[in-house]
Amino acid sequence: MKKVLQTNAAPAAIGPYSQGIEADHYVFVSGQLPLNPATGVMPEGIEAQTAQSLENVQAVLQAAGADLKNVIKTNVFLTDINDFAIVNSVYATFFKENPPARSAVQVVALPKGANIEIEVIAIQE
Template identity: 40%
Template sequence: MPKQAIKTQNAPQPVGPYSQAVEANGFVYTAGFGPQDPATGAVADSVGEQTRQVLRNIQAVLAERGLTLDDAVKSTVHLATLADFAEFNAAYREFFTEPYPARTTVGSELANILVEIDLVVAVPQA
């Protein structure tokens, strides 16, 4: 199956030449999502609330393909401040169940946001 873009109006729209997510070879790869509310563009102040919004944005994209966060196998997290890790981690935990996806968390320079997350998601085989 050739790669195929996955799109939804229920998550922030790309601001450049990239897709919200792409499916290829039995996996879905999401873009790095920020914490913008897709309806208002608003961004919460705390890393916990930003994390929750990022994961709701990713959930909306995955739902277009009938997938959930339970199908995630790998996440990459960028935090503007690694000192925010505990608050981020508590919010992140609310969205995932065991077995948790593998995760890499790094400190990154982000543009006016505190967290960005992308996922690799396995498409269940029929």
């Protein structure tokens, strides 16, 4: 059974997709841009953008009754791979113990001119 996740605590989808999907014991969170859900404004700089993207991920997970500790895989998309060390330092504050498997890749561009987008897969406990 598939359940569409929607929360006002994360930015609304900017296309024909869901913020997340809950299926069986999994939660799939669509790529989260660093948009503040209340204002629609994107913070400046990769450090603040990384934190905002992860806060948005966390909000969608919470809509499914999950949390960051449930995440088993992340995909990080960066417009500049040279930001990797900064992203790692912020990412480590969100995943303090038993971090999930992860991929990080450089892409040519992201929607809305973002520098980062993060998607995750989590399990329900």
